[in-house]
Amino acid sequence: MITNTTTIRLEIEKGIRQKGHSLSSFGKQAGINRGIISGILNGNPPKSISIRQLDLMAEALGHAEGWMYEYYVDECFINEKADWRRIKAFLLRCTEIGRYDCIKEVLDRLMEDLNNTISIFGLAEELYAEGKVQESLPFYECVIENEKHQHSERLAISHYRVFRASIGENTEENFRATIRFEPFRDRLPENFMLDGLLALANVYYTLENWYHLEICGDELITLSNAVYTECKRKMNETGNYQEVDTERALVFYYGQGYLIKALALEYLEKYEEAKTFISYYSDLSWFENLDEVGKKEVEKFKLFAIANMNNLNLLLGDDTSLDEYVSFLLEHPHEILPSICIILESANKHNFSIDNIIETLLDALSSNDTSDKNYYKNTKSINRYVDLYYQLALYNFQKNNPAQGLDFTLKSLKIAFEISNKNKILERILLFEQFRNFSNKDHLNLYNDMIKEANKSEKANITDSFSFGAN
Known part of the structure; x- marks a missing residue:
């Protein structure tokens, strides 16, 4: 009976004959010891082939990358038993050359035992940590489709990783990604949840869904306060401050919670209430254990508060400080783009005449890096x-x-x-x-x-x- 593993060996032998090689000369050409090649082709039972060895022999025989990969899957399941070391090496190689057909076939075989989702998740996390986000997605999707425990962290983190990778410029695609991820956000570990809520808020902002944006703000406020309180408690007990494993400093999430809440209230035209929440992030210098990165975040929030308070006054019809506000924006050009929209909206709403101001800000915007x-x-x-x-x-x-x-x-x-x-x-x-x-x-x-x-x-x-x- 000819199997896929037999087919690989027959093709190798055929290629060696066609090239006129002996096992010794072929071994030198491929950079593989003659004894190993003999064991692979003539052993009883034949010696297993590593994916690296298959690649070297394919190159020596003049074949393209990925030669015989479709047959190599069986090499990973000797006697129907999964050889994870061999499987992992094969899957990693398949991600490098884009053989997602082979990845799918291997994953389908692995999922005959759902306990293998643990290993698949581990591989996905390794790829993600190396910055290979797109390459990791088939493995996260495999976990999502096959995880037995619906409240497991593995499942929630897999949804989170896929969600973050799915967010782009297309509004409709972002909406679909959000709907898929949202039910799993509160099953994430706290450090992931902080970043997850922030990512959700960004999508809701672009979707102009102010109701859900406000909910994200509320949840981020509650969570960041709880995490901060817990960090302080541990520091009081141990004398050491241990930063949470997040993408940004904890003070960033704390401030963003109040900023997002205020922003949602602004778009819901609850301007006076929004001012209250701006005051909560206008001065965060009291935040304990700030490093240099955290101190820079505090300074940014001060600028955001000045800009956003001015925006609210304009939306309420008060333009008495507009000239002073324009001077502030020219000193902080990265704030021009979000603020000029509010200035225009206020002018359209309250019939302000701002021709010169608009010309000045548009010129500054076009000459700045945020153009x-x-x-x-x-x-x-x-x-x-x-x-x-x-x-x-x-x-x-x-x-x-x-x-x-x-x-x-x-x-x-x-x-x-x-x-x-x-x-x-x-x-x-x-x-x-x-x-x-x-x-x-x-x-x-x-x-x-x-x-x-x-x-x-x-x-x-x-x-x-x-x-x-x-x-």
Whole structure:
């Protein structure tokens, strides 16, 4: 009976004959001891082949990477028993050259015994720790599909890793990733939960889901306070302060909880209540055991508090400190992008005239590292540019500059399509249609091209009802 392991050996023997090699000359060519090759081909039972040896022999015979991998799976399960050392080496090699078909076949075999999820999870974590995030995902997905214990940390961490890796620029994909991960967030260890809540909050911000954003803020406040209290208790008992194993300093999560809460309240138009929560992160210098990184975070929160308090005053219709606020933003240009959107929104809401201010801030924005040539670096910035152009469009329409208003509407619409944000797409299309009579040929051509391209796109069937614009 010819098996896959037999087939590998027959192919090796065939190649050796075709190349005119003896076992000795082939061994020298491949860099493998003659005795090992003899044991592999002639042993009774034949000596097992390591994946490294198979690769060396494939190269010596002139074959491409991955030669005979589809047959090598059986080599990992001698007498149907899994050889984890051999399996791990094979799986790692498959991740290097993209043989995910072989990875799937091995994982399917391993899952005949669900206890193997422990080893699979360990391998996934090793890959993740080495920065091989995409390579780790098939193994986390395997754990998700096969973990027997639904409340295990392994399952929750696997969901968390897949969630973090899934977040990108596409709003719809981010939404689906969030729905999948959310039920598992409270099953994570505390250090993972802090980062998980922060990641969820970022997605809810881009989705403009202020209700769930507020919940994330509340949970982050509660958790970071609890972790801080526990750290202090342990320090009082032992005399040593042990930092939590998180991506950022603990003070960062503490401040972010209150910042996220205030931000959600701002968008829910609960401005006075939002001011209360800004005060909680405006001065965190009292936070114990701050290292240099933590002290820098405290200084950042001070800046955030100044900017956000000014934003709330503007939204309430108070522009008495606007000139002073603009000077502050010019000194801290990284705060211009989020703040200029609020300044414009306030001007549109309360009929402020801010032509010179907008020109000054836009010039500073374009010359700074946070300019539009770099805004695709993160999803939050992308959404801010969508909003910036939209608010600029509204401002120009109010100022009776419809041509410029349409320019900015189309800029905003273009990015909204790129990130597949349905709500923003519809909002901008309705705005364009409202002022269509003021459009010129260039406006209409660009608009119709975007609508046609979106209708052809397979990203999402979100533009079927928008075809009225392409005529």
